[in-house]
Amino acid sequence: RKEVEQDPGPFNVPEGATVAFNCTYSNSASQSFFWYRQDCRKEPKLLMSVYSSGNEDGRFTAQLNRASQYISLLIRDSKLSDSATYLCVVRGNRDDKIIFGKGTRLHILP
Amino acid sequence: DAGITQSPRHKVTETGTPVTLRCHQTENHRYMYWYRQDPGHGLRLIHYSYGVKDTDKGEVSDGYSVSRSKTEDFLLTLESATSSQTSVYFCAISEEGAKNIQYFGAGTRLSVL
Numbered sequence: 001r002k003e004v005e006q007d008p009g010p011f012n013v014p015e016g017a018t019v020a021f022n023c024t025y026s027n028s029a030s031q032s033f034f035w036y037r038q039d040c041r042k043e044p045k046l047l048m049s050v051y052s053s054g055n056e057d058g059r060f061t062a063q064l065n066r067a068s069q070y071i072s073l074l075i076r077d078s079k080l081s082d083s084a085t086y087l088c089v090v091r092g093n094r095d096d097k098i099i100f101g102k103g104t105r106l107h108i109l110p
Numbered sequence: 111d112a113g114i115t116q117s118p119r120h121k122v123t124e125t126g127t128p129v130t131l132r133c134h135q136t137e138n139h140r141y142m143y144w145y146r147q148d149p150g151h152g153l154r155l156i157h158y159s160y161g162v163k164d165t166d167k168g169e170v171s172d173g174y175s176v177s178r179s180k181t182e183d184f185l186l187t188l189e190s191a192t193s194s195q196t197s198v199y200f201c202a203i204s205e206e207g208a209k210n211i212q213y214f215g216a217g218t219r220l221s222v223l
Contacts, residue, residue, distance in 0.1 A: 046212075102175060
């Protein structure tokens with residue numbers, strides 16, 4: 001099993017719809033989880049951290065399922081500007097390396 | 111946006127030539143990283159630094175060396191560039207109290223012909 005795995009997509013979603021995608025991780029001792037966003041030919045930027053209790057930031061909701069070892073990102077009322085690649089990031093114990101998933105491409109269609 | 115500048119932004123070079131990429135930060139963050147990003151591989155860590163003159167290897171360090179003589183500058187050197195090192199290179203920084211959160215530079219597109 002790969003350390004961090006994401007569906008590469010692309011997810012083609014009409015504007016205004018809700019979309020969700022998951023990221024699975026193999027190390028059960030992983031402690032920190034994040035979603036980054038990367039626009040085409042740009043650098044990755046932190047979108048949100050993922051907390052054990054789940055967290056929300058506007059239209060974005062992130063959740064962690066430790067039992068099944070995955071995190072999820074849900075985007076409500078999607079906008080054209082949400083089109084990007086979403087990278088899942090996982091870190092193990094305090095000094096463990098940070099592992100980036102390969103990303104899920106999202107296309108919001110007008 | 112975090113104050114991270116990568117130079118050059120684009121470079122074309124020939125196989126066998128040495129190449130140095132520069133990352134400069136104005137945030138005084140302790141940690142600095144060099145990644146490469148390739149289709150099908152995602153971001154892979156080349157080297158990182160946890161302080162001036164303190165560096166360590168990442169998962170794809172072969173063919174690369176780094177130096178950090180000042181807090182603000184982290185240099186990545188390809189001793190003898192090969193075509194397999196054609197890639198987009200990103201520098202990232204993180205601070206002591208939030209090591210998990212990395213801020214990235216705009217990237218350097220390197221083509222080795």
